[in-house]
Amino acid sequence: xxxxxxxxxxxxxxxGQNVTFRCDxxxxxxxxxxxxxxxxxxxxxxxYFQNEAQLEKSRLLSDRFxxxxxxxxxxxxxxxxxxxxxxxxxxCASSGELPYNEQFFGPGTRLTVL
Amino acid sequence: xxxxxxxxTEISVVEKEDVTLxxxxxxxxxxYYLFWxxxxxxxxxxxxxxxxxxxxQNEISGRYSWNFQKSTSSFNFTxxxxxxxxxxxxxxxxxxxxxxxxxxxxxxxxRLHILP
Numbered sequence: 001x002x003x004x005x006x007x008x009x010x011x012x013x014x015x016g017q018n019v020t021f022r023c024d025x026x027x028x029x030x031x032x033x034x035x036x037x038x039x040x041x042x043x044x045x046x047x048y049f050q051n052e053a054q055l056e057k058s059r060l061l062s063d064r065f066x067x068x069x070x071x072x073x074x075x076x077x078x079x080x081x082x083x084x085x086x087x088x089x090x091x092c093a094s095s096g097e098l099p100y101n102e103q104f105f106g107p108g109t110r111l112t113v114l
Numbered sequence: 115x116x117x118x119x120x121x122x123t124e125i126s127v128v129e130k131e132d133v134t135l136x137x138x139x140x141x142x143x144x145x146y147y148l149f150w151x152x153x154x155x156x157x158x159x160x161x162x163x164x165x166x167x168x169x170x171q172n173e174i175s176g177r178y179s180w181n182f183q184k185s186t187s188s189f190n191f192t193x194x195x196x197x198x199x200x201x202x203x204x205x206x207x208x209x210x211x212x213x214x215x216x217x218x219x220x221x222x223x224x225r226l227h228i229l230p
Contacts, residue, residue, distance in 0.1 A: 031216075033217065033218075035218075040222070040223075041222055041223070042118075042205050042207070042220030042221050042222050042223050043159070043205075043218075043220050044220070045217040045218065045219070048217060056217065089157065091159065095216070102161060102164060103161075103216075103218060104161070105151075105158065105159040105161075106158075107156075107157065107158045108157055108158070110157075
């Protein structure tokens with residue numbers, strides 16, 4: 001399967017713990033996006049990368065959140081000192097070069113903070 | 115500001131009926147893209163269609179059709195002869211692609227129940 005993959009698919013953690021998610025984009029895609037989806041809502045943009053450069057961060061991305069894409073391939077999203085409000089589905093997507101290319105979404109990581 | 119409104123939170127229809135999902139968008143740009151995605155119970159977002167702002171032709175794909183009207187800023191989605199497998203949450207979305215920024219802004223979704 002050469003689609004976008006995310007790991008883990010589910011994560012349950014206690015409030016205050018740190019968690020890290022991984023996204024592997026489609027191999028030739030240079031743009032990578034993170035979105036968050038809470039129950040009953042549409043996905044909300046968090047941040048995106050072009051190669052290893054993080055080009056935009058949403059105001060939703062508080063100081064407790066950090067994303068990296070060190071070699072322009074896979075990306076990690078870390079949440080420090082998790083709060084119950086962080087419980088959500090975290091979606092990763094990737095796309096190729098502009099002009100506009102379709103974003104392909106991964107299956108998501110569902111985070112539950114107890 | 116860019117915004118997508120899906121006024122229908124939840125719709126239930128009986129199998130084989132036609133159903134239309136409404137989408138209204140706001141943008142200041144003249145160049146933008148509109149999308150529909152399907153999210154079945156498994157959770158993965160499935161791309162259905164992308165339409166750019168310069169192409170107002172309606173599109174039909176099997177039982178699916180889309181009606182794009184710039185005059186009313188609407189991009190409605192119709193399923194003809196609905197089937198139980200069409201049950202899912204459907205998202206309308208917008209991307210302005212300004213300065214190379216192509217993040218997608220999603221609506222809140224319409225949950226569609228197709229009853230057997």
